[in-house]
Amino acid sequence: MTLIMGVLNVTPDSFSDGGRWASTDAAIEHGLLLAAQGADLIDVGGESTRPGATRVAPAEEQSRVVPVITELARQGLRISVDTLNGSTARAAAAAGAEIINDVSGGLADPLMASVAAETGLTYVAMHWRGHAQQMDALALYDDVVAEVHAALAERIAVLTAAGVARDRIVLDPGLGFAKLPEHNWRVLAHLDALADLGLPVMVGASRKRFLAEVLPDGAPVQGRDLATAVVSVLCAQAGAWAVRVHDVPGTRTALNVLNRLGSTRMVS
Numbered sequence: 001m002t003l004i005m006g007v008l009n010v011t012p013d014s015f016s017d018g019g020r021w022a023s024t025d026a027a028i029e030h031g032l033l034l035a036a037q038g039a040d041l042i043d044v045g046g047e048s049t050r051p052g053a054t055r056v057a058p059a060e061e062q063s064r065v066v067p068v069i070t071e072l073a074r075q076g077l078r079i080s081v082d083t084l085n086g087s088t089a090r091a092a093a094a095a096g097a098e099i100i101n102d103v104s105g106g107l108a109d110p111l112m113a114s115v116a117a118e119t120g121l122t123y124v125a126m127h128w129r130g131h132a133q134q135m136d137a138l139a140l141y142d143d144v145v146a147e148v149h150a151a152l153a154e155r156i157a158v159l160t161a162a163g164v165a166r167d168r169i170v171l172d173p174g175l176g177f178a179k180l181p182e183h184n185w186r187v188l189a190h191l192d193a194l195a196d197l198g199l200p201v202m203v204g205a206s207r208k209r210f211l212a213e214v215l216p217d218g219a220p221v222q223g224r225d226l227a228t229a230v231v232s233v234l235c236a237q238a239g240a241w242a243v244r245v246h247d248v249p250g251t252r253t254a255l256n257v258l259n260r261l262g263s264t265r266m267v268s
C-alpha cells in the first residue's frame with residue numbers, strides 16, 4: 001500500500017502553507033491532526049525549498065524542527081525530517097525521526113551521506129539541480145525522464161559508496177525542482193522508468209505549480225488538492241512507496257477507494 005506522507009512545514013515562507021504552523025505548539029498540533037486524518041508519515045521541514053526561497057541557517061532550522069519532531073515521535077508518530085543539512089538530519093535522528101528526506105539527494109551538504117550512513121535511517125534521495133535561487137534556470141533537458149534516471153542512479157552510487165545501505169534509499173523524481181510544467185507531467189507519466197533502479201519511489205506533487213494547468217485560471221493553491229489526490233492514485237497504481245501531500249484527507253479517501261477496488265474487480 002502506498003504510504004501517505006503528510007507535509008508539516010514549520011516555516012514562515014513555504015509556498016502553500018508558510019507561516020500557518022511556524023510555532024512549535026501549532027506545528028505539533030497540526031502534526032497530530034495529519035496523523036489523525038490518516039497520514040502514515042509526517043514530514044517535518046524547517047526550511048522552505050520553494051523557488052526563490054532564501055536559505056535558513058542549520059541552527060535556526062533545528063530550532064524549528066527538533067522540538068516538533070521530539071514531541072511527535074514521543075507520541076508514536078513516524079517522522080521524516082525534510083532537510084538539506086547533515087547536522088539537522090543528525091539532530092532529527094536523535095529526536096526520533098526515522099526518515100531523512102533530502103531534496104538535494106546529498107548534493108547540498110557533503111556531510112549528509114555520512115550522517116545517513118551513520119544513523120541508518122531511511123534516506124529519501126530526490127532529483128535536484130540546485131538551490132531555490134537557481135533551480136528555475138536549470139530546467140533544461142533533452143530527455144527529462146532519462147536525465148532524472150541517470151542523476152538518481154549516480155546518487156545511489158555515491159551514497160552507497162559513502163556507506164549508505166542500498167536498501168535504506170528511497171528515490172524521488174523531484175517534481176517542481178528545476179523542472180518546467182511539461183517536465184513534471186512527463187516524469188509523472190513515466191514513473192515506471194525508475195523501476196529498473198530497484199528502489200522504492202516517492203512522489204511530491206502536492207499543490208505544485210504545474211497542477212494549475214488542469215484548473216481554472218486563478219484557482220487558489222488549495223484548489224489543487226483534488227488534482228493532487230488524483231495524482232496520488234495514479235502514483236499508487238504505478239507502485240509508489242509514498243506520496244507527500246498537504247491535504248491528507250483528500251488523498252486518504254482517494255487511496256481508500258483504490259485499495260477497496262483492489263480487493264475486487266471493477267469489471268469481470
Ligand SMILES: Nc1nc2ncc(COP(=O)(O)O)nc2c(=O)[nH]1
Nearest residue numbers: 014015049101124126172174175204
Ligand atoms: N521528497 C520530497 N520532498 C519535498 N520537500 C519539499 C517540497 C516542496 O514542497 P512544499 O514547499 O510544499 O513542502 N517538495 C518535495 C518533494 O517533491 N519530494
